[in-house]
Amino acid sequence: MIQGLLYKEWIKTRWALLVLYIVGIAITAYALLTLQRVITLRGAAHLWEILLSKDVLFLNVLQYQPLFTGVILAVTQFAPEMTQKRLKLTLHLPMGQGTIALTMLTYGVGVLGLLCLTQHLMLALYLRSILAPELVTxxxxxxxxxxxxxxxxxxxxxLVVLESTWRRRVLYILLSYALVHFYFISTTPRFYQGALLPMGLVTLLLCYVSILSIQRFKEGVQ
Structure with a gap:
C-alpha cells in the first residue's frame, strides 16, 4: 500500500520534478562556470585571495533556488489534494492516518534531498579540483x-496548502515568512556555522509540521 501511495505522489509531481531538477542542475553549473571564469581571467590565486579576504562566495546565484524549489514542489504535490478533493479519499486508505501523512511528506523530503545531494556533489567535486579542502568546506x-x-x-x-481554513492559512503564511527569513539574516560566509546542527533539527521538524493541518482536515471531514 505504501508503494502505491508513493507511486501516486510520483505521478502528481513527476513533470514538476523534471523541471526543478533541470533548473537546479543548470543553476549549479552556472555557478561553477562563474568560478571558472574568475580563474580563467584572474587565476586561481586571485580566487583564493578573494575567498580568504572578502565576504564573497561567487555562489549567490544559488541562494534562493532551493527555497523556490521547496515551495513549487509542495504546491504541486498538495494543491491537487485540496482543489480536487483527493485528500479525503487518500485519508480513507486502509492505512493509519499518521502513516499516510508521513509517507507523503517523506516522499517530498526524499526527492528534495536527492536534488540537494546532486547539487552538492557537483559543487564538491569541482571545488576540490581547484581549491584547498578548507576552502571547499x-x-x-x-x-x-x-x-x-x-x-x-x-x-x-x-502546512499552508493543506490547511482548510483561510484564517489559519494567513497566520501560517506570516509565520512561514518569519521562519524562512531566519535562514537569510546574513550573507556573511559561515555566519551560521555554530548553529547548523540545531538548525538542521528544526528544519527536519518543520518538514513534517503539516501533519497538524492533515489532522485538522481529518477531524473536519469526520
Missing part, C-alpha cells in the same frame, strides 16, 4: 542554510 558550510531553507519552505508550504 568554507563554501559548502556557507551555503548550507540556503538548502535548509528549501526543506523548510517545503514543509511550511504544505
Amino acid at each position: 568554507h563554501l559548502l558550510v556557507s551555503i548550507a542554510p540556503w538548502f535548509m531553507a528549501g526543506f523548510t519552505a517545503y514543509g511550511l508550504t504544505a
Whole structure:
C-alpha cells in the first residue's frame, strides 16, 4: 500500500520534478562556470585571495533556488489534494492516518534531498579540483542554510496548502515568512556555522509540521 501511495505522489509531481531538477542542475553549473571564469581571467590565486579576504562566495546565484524549489514542489504535490478533493479519499486508505501523512511528506523530503545531494556533489567535486579542502568546506558550510531553507519552505508550504481554513492559512503564511527569513539574516560566509546542527533539527521538524493541518482536515471531514 505504501508503494502505491508513493507511486501516486510520483505521478502528481513527476513533470514538476523534471523541471526543478533541470533548473537546479543548470543553476549549479552556472555557478561553477562563474568560478571558472574568475580563474580563467584572474587565476586561481586571485580566487583564493578573494575567498580568504572578502565576504564573497561567487555562489549567490544559488541562494534562493532551493527555497523556490521547496515551495513549487509542495504546491504541486498538495494543491491537487485540496482543489480536487483527493485528500479525503487518500485519508480513507486502509492505512493509519499518521502513516499516510508521513509517507507523503517523506516522499517530498526524499526527492528534495536527492536534488540537494546532486547539487552538492557537483559543487564538491569541482571545488576540490581547484581549491584547498578548507576552502571547499568554507563554501559548502556557507551555503548550507540556503538548502535548509528549501526543506523548510517545503514543509511550511504544505502546512499552508493543506490547511482548510483561510484564517489559519494567513497566520501560517506570516509565520512561514518569519521562519524562512531566519535562514537569510546574513550573507556573511559561515555566519551560521555554530548553529547548523540545531538548525538542521528544526528544519527536519518543520518538514513534517503539516501533519497538524492533515489532522485538522481529518477531524473536519469526520
